[in-house]
Amino acid sequence: MEERLETEVCVIGGGPSGAALALRLARLGHAVCLVERHAFPRPHVGESLTPGVWPLLDALGVGEMVRQAGFLPAREALVRWEDATGRRVRAPAREPGVLVDRGRFDALLLGAAASAGVKVLQPAVARRPERKADGWELRVLHEGRWVLVSARFLADASGRASCLGGRKVPVSTRTLALYGYWRGEIPHGPETRVEAGPDAWYWGAHLPDGTFNAMAFVDPESLRERGIGRRTLEPFYRELLGRSGLLGAWTAPRLVSGALACDATCYRDAEPIGEDFIKVGEASFSLDPLSSSGVQKALQTALSGAVAVHTLLVRPGSADAALRFYTDDQRYSVEQHAAWAAGYYREQHGYEERPFWKRRALPSPPTLAPPEVRPVAGDELQHRRWRLASEASLVDTPCIVGDVIEVRRALSHPRLARPVAYVDGVELAPLVEAMCEGLTMPQLADTWARQVPFRQGVALLGWFYRQGLLSEAAASDPP
Ligand SMILES: Cc1cc2nc3c(=O)[nH]c(=O)nc-3n(C[C@H](O)[C@H](O)[C@H](O)COP(=O)(O)OP(=O)(O)OC[C@H]3O[C@@H](n4cnc5c(N)ncnc54)[C@H](O)[C@@H]3O)c2cc1C
Numbered sequence: 001m002e003e004r005l006e007t008e009v010c011v012i013g014g015g016p017s018g019a020a021l022a023l024r025l026a027r028l029g030h031a032v033c034l035v036e037r038h039a040f041p042r043p044h045v046g047e048s049l050t051p052g053v054w055p056l057l058d059a060l061g062v063g064e065m066v067r068q069a070g071f072l073p074a075r076e077a078l079v080r081w082e083d084a085t086g087r088r089v090r091a092p093a094r095e096p097g098v099l100v101d102r103g104r105f106d107a108l109l110l111g112a113a114a115s116a117g118v119k120v121l122q123p124a125v126a127r128r129p130e131r132k133a134d135g136w137e138l139r140v141l142h143e144g145r146w147v148l149v150s151a152r153f154l155a156d157a158s159g160r161a162s163c164l165g166g167r168k169v170p171v172s173t174r175t176l177a178l179y180g181y182w183r184g185e186i187p188h189g190p191e192t193r194v195e196a197g198p199d200a201w202y203w204g205a206h207l208p209d210g211t212f213n214a215m216a217f218v219d220p221e222s223l224r225e226r227g228i229g230r231r232t233l234e235p236f237y238r239e240l241l242g243r244s245g246l247l248g249a250w251t252a253p254r255l256v257s258g259a260l261a262c263d264a265t266c267y268r269d270a271e272p273i274g275e276d277f278i279k280v281g282e283a284s285f286s287l288d289p290l291s292s293s294g295v296q297k298a299l300q301t302a303l304s305g306a307v308a309v310h311t312l313l314v315r316p317g318s319a320d321a322a323l324r325f326y327t328d329d330q331r332y333s334v335e336q337h338a339a340w341a342a343g344y345y346r347e348q349h350g351y352e353e354r355p356f357w358k359r360r361a362l363p364s365p366p367t368l369a370p371p372e373v374r375p376v377a378g379d380e381l382q383h384r385r386w387r388l389a390s391e392a393s394l395v396d397t398p399c400i401v402g403d404v405i406e407v408r409r410a411l412s413h414p415r416l417a418r419p420v421a422y423v424d425g426v427e428l429a430p431l432v433e434a435m436c437e438g439l440t441m442p443q444l445a446d447t448w449a450r451q452v453p454f455r456q457g458v459a460l461l462g463w464f465y466r467q468g469l470l471s472e473a474a475a476s477d478p479p
Contacts, residue, residue, distance in 0.1 A: 010151035017281025018157030024306035041103025172266035184253035325398035
């Protein structure tokens with residue numbers, strides 16, 4: 001007989017986004033069941049984590065555990081991009097990024113979710129969920145037995161498999177990653193390597209288990225044109241790597257994994273959230289691996305997604321704000337990242353006329369130039385008289401307030417990528433409303449005395465100035 005399992009939230013996928021979402025929701029008091037196809041540890045690409053993961057892992061309460069796990073600090077990268085000489089890029093001294101074994105890293109996160117009370121079904125394959133009158137039903141094959149899971153809310157964290165389906169809008173040129181794990185005598189240091197080639201770009205890094213992951217990102221057409229199939233993939237991959245300096249002067253490098261391939265095209269899901277479902281991590285959107293920030297973004301979507309889901313479940317009256325918040329957040333992240341990636345591809349010189357690079361180094365959509373912050377002496381800045389820039393206004397914007405999404409008045413201006421409600425934890429709307437025209441910075445900070453201490457007020461005015469949100473008051477403006 002089929003086993004039945006009822007839960008409030010069912011999360012499909014136990015990668016970083018699924019584990020983080022489940023963990024946060026369990027801590028917020030929800031009954032959560034998570035379904036993961038593979039027994040962990042299992043191999044997964046995405047081993048280089050940016051320093052930005054640390055605050056997120058700390059927020060989840062797993063930072064220390066990951067620091068103690070014996071992964072490798074990513075202190076330095078050798079980047080051969082702008083030209084063949086290459087430059088060394090050092091990570092921020094305080095806390096560099098980290099090179100992880102994704103099998104172990106994902107297992108740590110999922111273990112933390114289980115400890116927080118999440119019911120984990122693993123290894124267990126979720127079939128396509130079906131919408132019912134009061135939620136969702138999905139059949140799960142768990143250790144050879146079928147389980148019928150009923151859930152009020154469904155979270156798709158199944159990565160590129162995207163268990164819930166939905167329209168995926170391509171955001172980049174189609175890209176294929178060819179990769180493999182190598183062992184051998186290593187002549188060069190432990191640095192990560194990034195390199196541009198005529199028809200590919202390359203990435204290589206040493207991993208905690210002593211292997212070296214060497215990746216080549218190519219146009220899928222380049223394989224089609226040469227009739228490359230499963231059998232001929234490895235010679236093709238070796239040939240590509242031979243054109244790079246990744247394995248350089250290695251003596252007898254051994255490819256221990258065989259040649260592997262996966263899609264690395266960027267996309268966004270057209271509907272990342274609804275009143276009874278959410279898509280997090282790569283089920284919602286994927287980033288160009290060039291930035292190595294996929295896992296960071298997966299964790300971010302899980303943390304902000306958990307607040308959106310919690311709002312939908314406990315404050316249905318704020319559902320519109322929750323949906324708008326999460327949808328805007330996804331669109332903003334995708335646009336920002338696509339513009340950044342195109343700019344980075346444009347910085348590559350040497351092969352810019354090759355189709356591979358032309359397809360990627362697209363012009364960015366026009367944006368307002370950053371404000372020209374003139375080198376004005378601090379004293380002079382303090383004595384000039386200011387007013388809020390004329391195009392600045394306050395608009396209603398959904399924001400995270402504690403554990404829920406609420407609508408707040410936020411400062412909007414064409415120079416700001418999106419409306420800003422808080423800076424350093426201070427709500428801007430009351431400050432903007434209290435702003436008088438034609439005052440000096442110390443006078444303005446004085447008028448905010450009820451909201452913030454004087455020094456913080458001056459620091460916030462510095463932020464307004466740098467963002468181009470202050471204009472000099474005309475001599476005729478009232479003081
Ligand atoms: C070539 C390449 C290189 C990359 N390099 C980097 C990098 O260096 N650094 C970085 O930060 N990011 C990198 N990324 C991105 C990174 O891998 C992803 O952003 C990250 O893994 C997304 O996490 P996730 O939890 O959303 O999905 P995943 O990590 O893919 O997890 C999804 C989970 O869902 C499970 N699942 C799927 N379907 C089902 C089902 N039907 N039932 C049950 N379980 C299911 C899978 O088994 C899997 O464990 C790279 C991506 C690519 C393609």
